[in-house]
Amino acid sequence: MDLSEKFRLFRDYWSPKIVGELNDSYVKLVKLKGEFVWHHHRDEDELFLVTKGRWFLLSNVPLLGALVYRYVDRRLPGARTSAVARTRLIDDEWRQAQRDGIRQIVILGSGFDCRAYRLSGEHSPVVFEVDRPITVASKRERLRGVLRTIPQNVRFVEVDFNRQSLGEALTGARFDSSVPALFLWEGVTSYLTPEAVDSVLRYVGSTSPGSRLVFTYVHSGALDSSMDFEGAQRTIHDVARLGEPWRFGLSPDQVPDFLRKRGLEPDRDVGAREFRALYFGRDAERMKGYDFYHVVTAHVPGGAQRPHPE
Numbered sequence: 001m002d003l004s005e006k007f008r009l010f011r012d013y014w015s016p017k018i019v020g021e022l023n024d025s026y027v028k029l030v031k032l033k034g035e036f037v038w039h040h041h042r043d044e045d046e047l048f049l050v051t052k053g054r055w056f057l058l059s060n061v062p063l064l065g066a067l068v069y070r071y072v073d074r075r076l077p078g079a080r081t082s083a084v085a086r087t088r089l090i091d092d093e094w095r096q097a098q099r100d101g102i103r104q105i106v107i108l109g110s111g112f113d114c115r116a117y118r119l120s121g122e123h124s125p126v127v128f129e130v131d132r133p134i135t136v137a138s139k140r141e142r143l144r145g146v147l148r149t150i151p152q153n154v155r156f157v158e159v160d161f162n163r164q165s166l167g168e169a170l171t172g173a174r175f176d177s178s179v180p181a182l183f184l185w186e187g188v189t190s191y192l193t194p195e196a197v198d199s200v201l202r203y204v205g206s207t208s209p210g211s212r213l214v215f216t217y218v219h220s221g222a223l224d225s226s227m228d229f230e231g232a233q234r235t236i237h238d239v240a241r242l243g244e245p246w247r248f249g250l251s252p253d254q255v256p257d258f259l260r261k262r263g264l265e266p267d268r269d270v271g272a273r274e275f276r277a278l279y280f281g282r283d284a285e286r287m288k289g290y291d292f293y294h295v296v297t298a299h300v301p302g303g304a305q306r307p308h309p310e
């Protein structure tokens with residue numbers, strides 16, 4: 001659907017038009033001018049996409065910002081603090097890889113990840129941003145709006161992990177599997193079929209010795225309700241209602257074997273409680289929830305020794 005064409009069909013402000021329906025949700029277009037009073041509907045979730053103009057969020061104002069944080073923390077316990085700490089952990093892995101001379105970074109299911117634009121620095125690695133075509137298109141458009149031109153070191157690769165071969169798509173994008181790369185796979189495995197997770201990990205495990213992988217997973221005990229994690233059932237319910245259910249998880253005790261069978265050597269597996277403690281220190285003791293969320297680092301054996309995690 002060409003949104004700009006649809007927007008040209010009406011002029012009035014504050015009058016939403018339904019232009020489509022997807023997974024029990026409406027796609028509505030609206031032109032806004034002036035102040036929008038933020039509110040929510042008890043039985044509905046809403047996602048806003050600004051295609052033109054600016055939306056100034058009052059949550060950036062210090063006192064209101066604190067209220068927004070409190071609301072988010074109550075609704076999704078631990079999600080925000082877990083995301084902040086794991087972003088930092090993965091940023092550190094990226095920086096370490098660059099210091100160690102890795103010159104190719106593959107962001108799997110990159111979504112709106114901005115590391116390629118935040119962290120590339122002086123010796124820019126080639127960054128492959130891999131996602132489904134619809135997400136890639138939307139990101140390119142947003143990036144053009146913000147950066148004007150997309151940096152030359154970034155290559156977009158369109159792949160549906162559930163249906164296509166990652167190896168073929170990366171080869172087509174001139175990925176060099178004969179030299180080590182860093183693969184990031186943050187916030188994605190839970191949405192995939194077990195076959196897709198298997199296929200991606202086998203491909204990563206077949207790349208050059210010394211390649212590194214950072215990925216996240218959801219504890220399978222939260223998905224099958226065999227373990228009681230604070231806030232887990234609500235989060236699982238919410239993502240399912242948004243039409244993107246979590247369906248894949250792992251148990252920490254199966255991770256080492258699971259990786260070795262796919263050509264990868266595990267380095268560490270840290271749950272939200274631990275990675276929050278790494279970056280928030282003692283404040284992390286007050287941060288509850290999202291303990292079912294894990295970050296794993298691993299590598300393809302046979303290359304240069306990985307530095308020991310700090």
Ligand SMILES: C[S@@+](CC[C@H](N)C(=O)[O-])C[C@H]1O[C@@H](n2cnc3c(N)ncnc32)[C@H](O)[C@@H]1O
Binds near residue numbers: 130187191
């Ligand atoms: C929760 S977002 C995470 C985005 C990003 N990695 C981050 O942490 O900010 C999940 C991403 O996985 C992508 N994704 C989900 N299923 C996929 C599939 N079958 N093939 C490729 N990408 C997929 C989505 O398009 C989305 O960008």
